[in-house]
Amino acid sequence: MNQAISLNIALVGVGGQGTLVAGKLLGTVATILGLEVKVSEVHGMSQRGGSVITYVRMAEHVASPIIEPAEADFVLAFEELEALRWAYLLKAGGSMMVNTMQTLPASVAIGAAAYPQDIIEALDSKTIGNSHVFAVDAQKLADEAGSYKATNIVMLGAMSRLTPIDEKVFTQAIDRVFPEKFRAINHKAFQSGSDIIKYTCEF
Amino acid sequence: MSQPVMTEKQILLGNEAIARGAYEAGVKVVSSYPGTPSTEITENAAKYPRIATEWATNEKVGLEVSYGASLGGGRAMSCMKHVGLNVAADPLFTASYTGVNGGLVVVVADDPGMHSSQNEQDSRHYARSAKLMMFEPSDSQECLDMTRAAFALSEKYDTPVMLRVTTRVAHSRTPVSVGEPQDQVIKPYVKDTMKFVMMPGMAIKRHVVVEQRQAQVANDADQGMIPNAFSVKTGDGQLGIITSGMAYQYVRGALPQAAIFKLGLVYPLPLAQIRAFAQTVERLVIVEELDPFLETEIKAAGIVCEGKALLTLQGEYSVARLKAALAEATILAPAFDLASLEPAPARPPVMCAGCPHKGLFMALSRLKVIVAGDIGCYTLGALAPTHAMDVCLCMGASVGMAHGIDKVSDTEMSRKTVAVIGDSTFLHTGISSLINSVYNRSTSTLIILDNSITGMTGHQQNAASGLNIHNQGAPELDLVALVRAIGVTAIHEVDPADIRACQRVIKQAIDEPMVSVVIAKRPCALIPSGIGDKDHVVHLDKDLCTRCMACIKIMCPALQKGPDGYPHVDPNICNSCHLCTRVCGFGALKAGGEAI
Numbered sequence: 001m002n003q004a005i006s007l008n009i010a011l012v013g014v015g016g017q018g019t020l021v022a023g024k025l026l027g028t029v030a031t032i033l034g035l036e037v038k039v040s041e042v043h044g045m046s047q048r049g050g051s052v053i054t055y056v057r058m059a060e061h062v063a064s065p066i067i068e069p070a071e072a073d074f075v076l077a078f079e080e081l082e083a084l085r086w087a088y089l090l091k092a093g094g095s096m097m098v099n100t101m102q103t104l105p106a107s108v109a110i111g112a113a114a115y116p117q118d119i120i121e122a123l124d125s126k127t128i129g130n131s132h133v134f135a136v137d138a139q140k141l142a143d144e145a146g147s148y149k150a151t152n153i154v155m156l157g158a159m160s161r162l163t164p165i166d167e168k169v170f171t172q173a174i175d176r177v178f179p180e181k182f183r184a185i186n187h188k189a190f191q192s193g194s195d196i197i198k199y200t201c202e203f
Numbered sequence: 204m205s206q207p208v209m210t211e212k213q214i215l216l217g218n219e220a221i222a223r224g225a226y227e228a229g230v231k232v233v234s235s236y237p238g239t240p241s242t243e244i245t246e247n248a249a250k251y252p253r254i255a256t257e258w259a260t261n262e263k264v265g266l267e268v269s270y271g272a273s274l275g276g277g278r279a280m281s282c283m284k285h286v287g288l289n290v291a292a293d294p295l296f297t298a299s300y301t302g303v304n305g306g307l308v309v310v311v312a313d314d315p316g317m318h319s320s321q322n323e324q325d326s327r328h329y330a331r332s333a334k335l336m337m338f339e340p341s342d343s344q345e346c347l348d349m350t351r352a353a354f355a356l357s358e359k360y361d362t363p364v365m366l367r368v369t370t371r372v373a374h375s376r377t378p379v380s381v382g383e384p385q386d387q388v389i390k391p392y393v394k395d396t397m398k399f400v401m402m403p404g405m406a407i408k409r410h411v412v413v414e415q416r417q418a419q420v421a422n423d424a425d426q427g428m429i430p431n432a433f434s435v436k437t438g439d440g441q442l443g444i445i446t447s448g449m450a451y452q453y454v455r456g457a458l459p460q461a462a463i464f465k466l467g468l469v470y471p472l473p474l475a476q477i478r479a480f481a482q483t484v485e486r487l488v489i490v491e492e493l494d495p496f497l498e499t500e501i502k503a504a505g506i507v508c509e510g511k512a513l514l515t516l517q518g519e520y521s522v523a524r525l526k527a528a529l530a531e532a533t534i535l536a537p538a539f540d541l542a543s544l545e546p547a548p549a550r551p552p553v554m555c556a557g558c559p560h561k562g563l564f565m566a567l568s569r570l571k572v573i574v575a576g577d578i579g580c581y582t583l584g585a586l587a588p589t590h591a592m593d594v595c596l597c598m599g600a601s602v603g604m605a606h607g608i609d610k611v612s613d614t615e616m617s618r619k620t621v622a623v624i625g626d627s628t629f630l631h632t633g634i635s636s637l638i639n640s641v642y643n644r645s646t647s648t649l650i651i652l653d654n655s656i657t658g659m660t661g662h663q664q665n666a667a668s669g670l671n672i673h674n675q676g677a678p679e680l681d682l683v684a685l686v687r688a689i690g691v692t693a694i695h696e697v698d699p700a701d702i703r704a705c706q707r708v709i710k711q712a713i714d715e716p717m718v719s720v721v722i723a724k725r726p727c728a729l730i731p732s733g734i735g736d737k738d739h740v741v742h743l744d745k746d747l748c749t750r751c752m753a754c755i756k757i758m759c760p761a762l763q764k765g766p767d768g769y770p771h772v773d774p775n776i777c778n779s780c781h782l783c784t785r786v787c788g789f790g791a792l793k794a795g796g797e798a799i
Contacts, residue, residue, distance in 0.1 A: 042374070
């Protein structure tokens with residue numbers, strides 16, 4: 001049992017970016033650790049290019065599957081605007097990892113709204129307490145690992161460095177969640193995400 | 204001492220756990236129509252080879268199939284979303300009178316917050332009006348346990364049993380210990396017309412049985428004889444909460460000091476137990492999402508309590524919402540100075556890159572017709588950029604609405620009105636409406652958007668797709684032949700990606716003085732037959748581009764205005780439908796392989 005571990009992780013992005021698979025992987029991580037876990041997903045209409053969120057809560061006991069405002073230890077944003085949208089979930093002292101890509105919502109594409117400028121810089125300059133914002137070019141790293149579809153796993157790799165969870169547990173979870181032919185790509189993607197944070201921060 | 208064998212728990216969606224529970228109970232037949240948030244139950248049931256699982260053409264058919272399977276002696280289940288239960292209500296109400304042979308379980312998935320639905324109905328009312336027992340799980344383990352137990356209870360009390368979940372239970376993954384599957388048992392069929400043929404003479408007698416059964420269930424629940432019916436956690440004697448389902452989890456998170464009476468059986472209620480619980484607390488509050496269902500029952504029994512006076516009738520609850528209503532709200536410190544951050548523009552769902560509906564809706568938008576809509580991905584045609592839908596009510600309604608418009612205007616409005624319906628929705632409840640239109644000499648126009656799949660719910664096969672739930676070959680319904688057999692003489696076929704052809708054909712169809720049907724056929728861009736050739740993704744010839752942004756305005760997810768002011772095509776997302784090349788007036792967007 002890892003009774004000391006209690007993590008709330010919000011995976012936010014645009015429908016189709018792989019938040020469901022990332023949530024499933026974190027659920028498996030929690031199981032390996034012997035923790036209770038709840039992963040709440042969005043299916044259906046919202047998935048069609050809309051804003052989506054997967055909540056992951058793991059601890060010795062978990063009741064609600066929902067992460068309340070300022071309750072998330074991590075927000076993993078797969079797109080910059082979604083980082084801004086869900087920033088209110090992150091708690092003081094928490095960390096946000098942002099995939100540096102912009103997908104314009106329809107309202108912006110047709111000129112009815114403006115895409116906010118310099119989101120990552122804005123977030124970084126408005127932190128309270130010991131909170132952190134990390135920009136990660138996860139799609140590029142995923143491409144280099146073999147498929148842009150592994151962007152979600154790069155993001156998990158980046159987050160893993162900041163958790164007390166042993167990297168081997170993530171490795172094991174990847175082996176359980178992915179069929180064999182996709183494992184090598186995802187291990188590589190995970191490692192490159194992890195390395196980026198290792199070289200960015202002094203831990 | 205030997206260690207007990209520890210099986211590591213699995214992390215299952217609520218819906219997966221329901222399928223597992225049915226499998227463990229020895230279910231033989233599962234027949235359902237897809238609908239968010241219920242779809243994954245049937246998809247997961249299909250993974251167990253010994254279960255005969257199928258997509259039915261609609262929920263009423265699905266329930267009748269399951270009822271037939273029960274009559275034939277096997278255990279059977281139908282699963283549907285809340286509005287699907289409206290369609291299946293007819294067999295449900297009378298199945299309550301006849302009872303069952305093999306255990307029969309009806310699963311209904313409500314959608315508080317309307318993540319993917321057209322209304323927020325509370326299906327618990329069906330349990331009361333159809334006089335059926337209804338269970339409500341609060342996590343995936345209970346989904347499994349309650350489903351498994353429901354089959355035995357169905358046989359014990361000779362009744363269909365309902366299981367109600369909400370989106371948050373259906374679509375959350377939580378740890379589950381699975382059990383050993385029971386054998387499938389097929390009970391003998393014994394003819395019993397007094398029990399199964401519901402004519403007035405028999406039904407009058409069966410109604411007496413129904414009322415006795417419900418009284419017996421309530422009494423047995425009070426005596427603790429019904430598994431999962433309720434559990435009690437004692438508190439500090441001040442606040443007592445009666446709750447069920449996901450609301451129970453929010454109560455646990457928000458009110459750790461409260462005494463909790465947790466209901467698993469939400470109809471009929473163990474009122475003697477509730478009365479006894481009420482006497483142990485100073486203040487009693489009912490916490491339930493949507494309608495005051497439990498509150499009404501409990502107040503009617505003369506038990507003093509509060510409920511909807513404190514808590515909303517709308518949307519999902521949360522720990523924060525309960526704390527705000529019932530306890531000291533805890534202010535957590537956020538990571539950002541939120542007030543100083545710019546608001547994020549909304550990101551509503553949009554049609555996918557390569558979606559076949561997009562071209563057709565652009566044609567409808569250009570024709571400026573009144574569009575009677577229906578339920579599916581194409582309902583997004585009501586939003587920007589096409590704004591080409593005037594009404595959307597329920598599954599199959601478009602056909603009848605267009606006919607009504609025809610009649611009220613003595614056919615005049617039919618010259619500028621069309622109905623649009625997807626292939627699966629047409630088969631679900633559109634066919635009988637089209638028969639009505641032809642029979643009653645309508646001049647309305649129906650466009651069937653045949654994308655060869657049930658798209659919105661996540662790509663389920665249907666009778667027109669040529670495959671069954673196991674992706675094995677199945678008889679493929681011929682829409683043209685069907686429509687012709689109904690008596691439609693004006694039938695047109697068109698490629699929805701060809702906007703000009705759509706405009707021409709639709710114009711012709713609405714001018715015809717009889718029922719006309721346009722079949723717009725192109726597979727969904729997310730299924731194998733609809734995935735475009737990656738060698739032919741679109742690219743831009745900057746020399747020809749005038750930066751007019753006509754292509755950007757079609758709102759394709761693969762097209763964005765780049766920082767250089769030119770449209771940019773993301774080759775990872777482009778599905779080679781080439782719709783954008785058709786709206787470009789300067790030939791600047793080209794399909795891959797074309798010379799630049």
